[in-house]
Amino acid sequence: MIAQLQGRLVEKNPTEVVIDCGGVGYQVNISLHTFSLIPNSENIKLYTHLQIKEDAHTLYGFVEKSEREIFRMLISVSGIGAGIARTMLSSIEPKQIINAIASGDVGIIQSIKGIGNKTAQRVILDLKEKVVKLYNIDEVFAVQNNRNRDEALSALEVLGFVRKASEKVVDRIVKEDPEATAETIIKKALKSL
8 A cells, every 4th residue: 555655746636646656657536635735845755555456556645645535535425436526625625525525415425526416315314423523523513414504604704804704703702602503603692702
C-alpha cells in the first residue's frame, strides 16, 4: 500500500496531479478540495489511497489526512465507489459531509451529483454512528447542523453580517432551542448582533 507521496509537482489540474518521486512520475487523482489546498511550491506531499482493481491500479491523493479518512469511510458504503466519493469531496467541504452524516441530513448528501435518495440514506445509515464516535460529535452539535440554521446564516450574510460572528450567535440560539424556525433564529440573532 502506498500511504503517501512526497516529491516534485510536475503537473497540476483540478482532477489530478503528477508527482515526480525519484524519477518516477505518479499520476494521482484528487478532489477539488485537495486541488484548492495544494501549495504553488515545487515540492508537495500527499496522503494517498491505492485502489487495486483487475484492470487498474489507481492512486487517490489528499493534502489532509482527515479527507483521506472520510474518503475511505465513504467507499466502505455499498454503492459508493471511489469516483462518487471523490465527487462528494469535490462538491462540498469534508466538514460539511461529516456534519450532514452526523445530523442525518439526507438533503445535503442527495444534493451531490450522482447520489440519489436511497444512496444518501445508506451513507447516513452506515456511517452516522461511526462519524459521531470518530469525530466526537455530541448529539447537540448534530442537531445544530440543520436547514433552519443554514437558512438563518445565509439570510444574516445577505443582511451584511460577518459569517464568523453570525455562526457563534446562531449556534448558541440553536443549542438553546433546537426546534427554532429559521425566522425565529434570525430574529433572535438580530437582537444579539
